[in-house]
Amino acid sequence: MFDGLSNKFTDLFNNILGSKHISKKDVEKALNIIRESLIDADVAPSVIDVISDRIGKICLGDKVLKSLDPTKMIIKATNDVLIDILGGALEANAELYLDNVPSVIMMVGLQGAGKTTSTAKLALHLRERRKKKVLVASLDIYRPAAQEQLKIIAQQNNIDSLEIISNENPLEITSRAIKKSAGYDVLILDTAGRLHVDESLIKELVQVKKFAKPSETILVADAMLGQDALYIAEKFNNDVGLTGVMATRVDGDARGGAIISMKYITGCSIKFVGTGEKAKDLEQFHPERAASKILGMGDIVSVVEKAQEQIEEEDMMRMVKRVQKGLFNFNDMLRYYNMIGKMGGLRSLLGYLPMMGGLKDNLSGFDDSTIKKDKAIISSMTPAERQFPKLLNIVSRKLRISKGAGVKTHDIGAIVKRQQQIQKVFAKLKNVDMNNLGMDMNALNNIDMQSIMSMLKK
Numbered sequence: 244m245f246d247g248l249s250n251k252f253t254d255l256f257n258n259i260l261g262s263k264h265i266s267k268k269d270v271e272k273a274l275n276i277i278r279e280s281l282i283d284a285d286v287a288p289s290v291i292d293v294i295s296d297r298i299g300k301i302c303l304g305d306k307v308l309k310s311l312d313p314t315k316m317i318i319k320a321t322n323d324v325l326i327d328i329l330g331g332a333l334e335a336n337a338e339l340y341l342d343n344v345p346s347v348i349m350m351v352g353l354q355g356a357g358k359t360t361s362t363a364k365l366a367l368h369l370r371e372r373r374k375k376k377v378l379v380a381s382l383d384i385y386r387p388a389a390q391e392q393l394k395i396i397a398q399q400n401n402i403d404s405l406e407i408i409s410n411e412n413p414l415e416i417t418s419r420a421i422k423k424s425a426g427y428d429v430l431i432l433d434t435a436g437r438l439h440v441d442e443s444l445i446k447e448l449v450q451v452k453k454f455a456k457p458s459e460t461i462l463v464a465d466a467m468l469g470q471d472a473l474y475i476a477e478k479f480n481n482d483v484g485l486t487g488v489m490a491t492r493v494d495g496d497a498r499g500g501a502i503i504s505m506k507y508i509t510g511c512s513i514k515f516v517g518t519g520e521k522a523k524d525l526e527q528f529h530p531e532r533a534a535s536k537i538l539g540m541g542d543i544v545s546v547v548e549k550a551q552e553q554i555e556e557e558d559m560m561r562m563v564k565r566v567q568k569g570l571f572n573f574n575d576m577l578r579y580y581n582m583i584g585k586m587g588g589l590r591s592l593l594g595y596l597p598m599m600g601g602l603k604d605n606l607s608g609f610d611d612s613t614i615k616k617d618k619a620i621i622s623s624m625t626p627a628e629r630q631f632p633k634l635l636n637i638v639s640r641k642l643r644i645s646k647g648a649g650v651k652t653h654d655i656g657a658i659v660k661r662q663q664q665i666q667k668v669f670a671k672l673k674n675v676d677m678n679n680l681g682m683d684m685n686a687l688n689n690i691d692m693q694s695i696m697s698m699l700k701k
Contacts, residue, residue: 265314281294285469286504289508364515367522380423459486463489494519
């Protein structure tokens with residue numbers, strides 16, 4: 244998500260606005276590139292006008308042009324405008340509004356947008372993050388096996404679902420779900436969709452909403468639809484009334500323009516983004532973090548949160564203490580690789596790191612396949628070889644390990660070099676305080692991530 248925008252903004256700030264002194268002409272050229280970048284990202288034209296005009300008003304002023312570091316001022320102005328467009332600082336930690344017990348959440352959207360999967364994801368999120376007891380119910384009586392689909396996904400994730408009874412209409416199912424939800428904190432209604440917006444769908448949703456009185460009405464929209472997503476969001480907001488948006492398939496959409504447009508046009512918060520097919524692949528949307536990713540500044544906070552969710556704190560702290568002492572052998576390397584895997588793999592992780600977006604499509608020397616090969620090599624080592632990497636300088640050991648792992652002997656030399664390089668990288672983390680949100684941001688800012696990844700690719 245936002246990869247294309249991020250790469251272009253990074254190039255812009257590095258190549259066009261890199262000098263200490265810039266002219267009005269330089270700023271106007273930068274604004275044109277920003278507009279072109281937003282067009283390529285499929286942002287709605289009316290929203291592009293607002294963004295570029297607001298950035299231009301700030302950046303063409305004397306305060307910016309005559310400042311000691313105009314590039315930083317322009318980056319800050321662009322960042323501030325994007326944050327505001329995406330929801331503002333007040334929405335940075337926006338939670339779902341749950342007013343009653345049970346609170347009702349109504350999921351709406353077109354057929355194929357991912358409502359059923361998103362319903363399960365949201366239920367899991369509420370259970371794991373907010374410790375809520377959740378019941379889900381499918382109102383989709385039109386799509387074949389739609390109700391059965393929700394039941395199966397719910398069972399797979401230990402989520403309670405409403406029993407399926409044949410020949411009920413959506414209002415009857417809603418009534419039964421509300422009665423069954425006594426004793427639950429949240430009831431999520433997975434409503435029916437259509438291949439396109441039609442009046443019968445809107446009428447049904449309005450009736451269900453009037454009956455259920457939901458605290459949240461969430462539009463589930465496919466981020467890959469681009470301009471069509473904007474029309475859909477506008478139609479549902481005007482005719483049904485939305486309180487938020489959940490964007491799906493953002494992992495397959497490098498543009499992100501639909502998210503920017505839907506937020507601005509509807510005025511509804513982007514509550515969540517779906518980042519994959521698994522039930523846990525759901526992230527809360529943060530405007531400030533999204534703006535940071537667009538500008539190529541990464542999202543270190545999300546990396547830390549992912550680590551805290553997926554990795555046992557004891558394992559993390561043991562690892563940190565070792566690397567801060569300068570200790571990093573092949574056992575540590577294997578633990579490190581396993582941690583990367585739990586966080587979605589290297590390509591996923593790179594999307595959160597500063598200036599790393601463009602590298603995801605150019606990782607020929609160090610990528611997830613390299614990690615897989617390295618793990619096979621480490622598995623073929625003796626305990627002593629894992630603990631003392633220098634033992635791999637012995638040719639006979641290299642030959643034995645290469646045969647056991649099914650690789651070439653030069654691959655053994657490559658993993659030794661990578662182990663040494665990663666150890667050097669971690670040496671830069673000596674001053675990082677893992678007890679304060681997992682990372683000391685000042686220490687992280689001193690790490691040249693671009694140089695590190697270039698080094699690892701060699």
